[in-house]
Amino acid sequence: MLNSILVNVKFLTSSWREALLIVCHIHNRIPSRKLKVSPYKLWNKTKSNLNYLRVWGCLVFYRVSNPKRMKLRPRALKSNFVGYAENSKAYKILDLSSNIIVEFRDIKFIENKS
DSSP states (O other): OHHHHHHHOGGGTTOHHHHHHHHHHHHTTSOOTTTSSOHHHHHHSSOOOOTTOOOTTOEEEEEOOOTTOOTTSOSEEEEEEEEEOSSSSOEEEEETTTTEEEEESSEEEETTOO
16 A cells, blocks of 8 residues: 555655554554554544545645735645644645645635645
């Protein structure tokens, strides 16, 4: 699964660590062949919600809360989705202008473009 993710999204071949984390995240939430139950359900005794899953590497726009922002400037910045935050319900995104990974919760996904 990791190799197919890295092949399909060519711009993020250097961030294989984030791809590996998302593969493990997904693998723990889908049922196994042997047990017919997901590891998440075995650990937490509840069924996992999969509505939040997104396409890895897709185009994302996040809103910048800058008090000095001008009215006619862009309100959102372009970035790429790279994973899920570990300790919150936020998403990890790669900011294309500064090339750093930040966590945001209110973002707009464009899943058919990478």
